Amino acid sequence: MKTLFLVLILISGTCFADSLNDSSIYNLKSEWTATDGSKIQLKSLAGTPVVIAMIYTKCKGSCPLIVSKMQALEHQLHSKVVFALFSIDSAGDSVDELKHFAAMHHLDSNNWRLFSGKEASVRELAAALDFRYKKEANGEFVHSNLITILDATGVIRLQQAGTNFNQDKIVEQINAI
């Protein structure tokens, strides 16, 4: 009986692993480094809705603006939502840089995750999100301003471009997840 139970658990486990939605961002295999130094894949974010932005810490223009809009969103939401920032500056943004950025912007570590990754990881995530970017000769980036809302399984539910987000629409979408 016990064995049967175990087998059932194993089967359901396998089914769950296979049931990852075909369109889920969590199918990506790229590796990222969290601010605690741990290496993760995107699927480790599964389980709650996630608000994603791709930024870099030396960005003086739109990135801080996007982060502050995400913070405003955080205050408006009552359910558990993770806010994830992925650096596009593989060469410039080490874990220390990201920690410093988090401290400067008072990003509460319970809801916020910051990641750095190799160029290939950035390229893969950017491709999946349709985020456009180019590194210029002076080390600055030209890039899309984009936030993406993922549901708990990593499927894109909403994307907004620009820096004037429609806050209410985002909240509505997240609450519907």
Place this chain on the structure above:
Amino acid sequence: MILPLVFGLIFLPVHANEEIAIPSGNYAGFYKDEPLFIHVNSFSMNRYPITNASYMEFVKANPDWRRSRIKRIFADKQYLRHWKSDLLSSDPQSPVVNVSWFAAEAYCEWRHKSLPTVDQWEYVANEGGKNSDAVNELLFDWYSHPNLSPVPSVKTGYKNAYGIVGLIGLVWEWTLDFNSSLVTSEGRGEDSGRDTLFCGASSSNARNPTDYVKSMRYAFRNSLKASYTTGNLGFRCVRNQ
């Protein structure tokens, strides 16, 4: 005397992985805010676009990339639609088309190579700055005609000064950073959304707006998403030193 030679050229099997060494050099950037001359390091590039036959080897070795198994995030529904089935391709010596950026990149990685960057691709297409009126005419002629279906053999493509075949005239090709085109400094305050970027920036910010054929190429890259597949878009790989 010449006839057997010509026939030999046409019927010789394509050495799918044959590479050609491209020397380093400079080429003129497309956008006004780019340096006038962009330096490109030496690298090697596939002589031909990747063929259906070569791509078949890839899907045989990597079942996740078969038509029936592909995940939607990596390619849209048109993926390999011109093939008869998972392991039955058509026109083995024609460029593989209906492949997404993810698929093209996965193929090159499997060969321990990479997709060419926009700079590498444009540098080779410009033939190291020698891009002549004749080439432009050829391009213009190609762009103004509907693509042939099925796509002809890679051997029928135009051979450029480096010996690279079919870069223009057969199918469009994926680049590693296709999503870097059109994002220009003017796009920083893209409050009105990315549609503004797509439409205006490409030609208005071009160094030479009259370079129509080049504008078309940059605009096309901008219209792409990484999971898109179309019947006139293939790829080839490069090896970086």
